Amino acid sequence: MSSNNSLLSIDSKIIKYGLERxxxxxxxxDNPHLATECIQIVGTNGKxxxxxMLSNVLIKNKYDVGLYTSPHLVDLxxxxxxxxxxxxxxxxxxxxxxxxxxxxKIQPSFFEIMTVMALEYFKQKKANIAIMETGLGGRLDSVTAAKAKILIFTPIDIDHIGLLGNTIEEIAYEKSCAIQGSTKYIFSSNQKQVVKTILDRRAKKFKIDIKYLSEKSYFKLNSRHQISNARLAYQVLNFLREKNFFKLKTIKMHLEQTKWPGRIQYISKSPDVIFDVAxxxxxxxxxxxxxxxxxxxxxxxxxxxxxxxGKEINKIINQLFLLFDTVTITETKIRKSMKANDIKDICSRNDLIIESNPRKALNDNLKDLKPNDACVILGSHYFGPYINEKFKNCFDINKKRY
Structure with a gap:
């Protein structure tokens, strides 16, 4: 068995809480996290x-950058x-x-192994900086063990119900605990007041003031939420430049040119096939x-x-479907996949197509598309392999995008 398959085969039915492993x-x-400065990204959306964006700007300014994100779309x-x-x-x-x-001996989880592997790899590569995306929460997430000096909080909302908590307060608390003694600087999107109160309380414990989003620059990007992401990234990068941590030029241009798969990604044009992991x-x-x-x-x-x-979609799914002539509900065929009929049960439309096989769902919807039609594929990252079968190398970030 290859190392990749061996890693993917690690039993994750039981979530292993805690940072001890x-x-x-x-x-x-040999503690590779001590060799590389890290920026940790925490939140629900936009991580x-x-x-x-941070990685792209730093790379374009000739820095060596490690980037750790999750989940993957096609291969780990x-x-x-x-x-x-x-x-x-x-x-x-x-x-x-x-x-x-x-x-x-230690019996770490898949994610714990991947986190330490990333830090060891970045140490070997002598990275100037490592950008580390938190997988789940903050208090017990393995990325928090990297002891990043800089934390960035993206919008915090309801997600991973049952794992992080059942309320926005419980979820915000779990994520706020990424703030620890090693933290020096904290940046954040504008948050709901209840979330802001929890973040501020945690930061105050370590005598740190959170720098909330104040940047107003305009960016030529697809949507308002992508512009908000760019503004937060710009604020962080501008701070790093002003503090002389990095010498950075043309930040705005490189932010706008960042490519990241699965975020309002046009897989093809005329007809338009759009993939979004919302x-x-x-x-x-x-x-x-x-x-x-x-x-x-x-x-x-x-x-x-x-x-x-465990995804909170009940209150929004019907509003989404109003924009479309045809709606197909499918499954991703992973262990945690939501059943198609369970999604159907929360929908008010009676003309839904239920096709539990994701490969067939894609084929059926794509085969009759006309040049002025659109097909949106939305939801799980785990659609990635099925989309990549139809559109080879579509997630290569170095490939030209539409």
């Missing part, structure tokens, strides 16, 4: 986009990048073989806000949706 594995690897190598290049299978094999006995109320509402400005351009609009269980 991550610290043990870091120590077994991947802001991580990619996507999660660990150095200067935009995915980690090689050889490097993954090298890490898993070198530390096999320690991994066997999978909770906040992100779906952002997509609605964008697509309302485009729907009149098309003669026929189709949408294919599929989500993972």
């Amino acid at each position: 991550t610290f043990q594995l870091l120590e077994a690897c 991947g986009s802001i991580s990619a 190598n996507e999660r660990i990048r150095f200067n935009d290049q995915k980690i090689s299978n050889t490097s993954i094999d090298s890490f898993t073989k070198k530390f096999k006995s320690k991994i066997t 999978h909770n109320q906040h992100s779906i509402l952002a997509f609605i806000d964008y697509f309302k400005t485009k729907v009149s351009l098309y003669k026929n609009c189709k949408i294919i949706v599929g989500f993972e269980s």
Whole structure:
């Protein structure tokens, strides 16, 4: 079995809470997190986009940058990048073989292994900075073990119900605990007042003032939420420049030119095939806000949706479907996939198409598209492999985009 398959086969049915295993594995690897300065991104939506924006600006300014994100779309190598290049299978094999006995003894989760592997890889590559996207929460997430000096909070909302908590207060608390003794600077999107209160209380404990979004620059991007992401990234980068941590030029241009798959991504044009990983109320509402400005351009609009269980979509899904002539509900066929009929049960439309096979759902919707039609694929990251089958290498960030 390859190292990739071995990693993916690690049993994740039981979530392993706590940072103890991550610290043990870091120590077994000679504490690679101490070799590279880190920026940790925490929140519900926009973490991947802001991580990619920061990375792109720094790379374009000739810095060596490690980027750790999750989940992946096609292969797990996507999660660990150095200067935009995915980690090689050889490097993954090298890490898993070198530390096999320690991994066997410590029994870390898949995500804990990937986090430590990323930090070890960035150490080997002598990265100037590592951009680390938090996977889940903050208090018990393995990325928090990296002890980043800079934290960035993206919008915090309801998501991962049951894992992080059942209320916005519980979720915000879990994420706020990424703030710790090693934290020096904190930036944040504008948050709901209840979230802001919780973040401020935690930051005050460590005598840190949070720098909330105040940037007003205009960016030529697809949607308002992408512009908000760019503004937050710009504020952080401008701070780093003013503090002489990095010498940065043409920040705005490089922010606008950042490519990150699955975020209002036009897979093809005429007909337009659009993929977006919006999978909770906040992100779906952002997509609605964008697509309302485009729907009149098309003669026929189709949408294919599929989500993972625990996603808060009940209050928004019917509003989304109003924009489309045809709605197909499918599944992603992973263990946590939400059943198509469960999605159907919360919908008010009676003309929904239920096709549990995602490959067939894509084929059926794409085969009859006319040049002035649109097909949106929305929801889970785990649509990635099925989309990549139809549109080879469509998620390559170095490939020209529409």
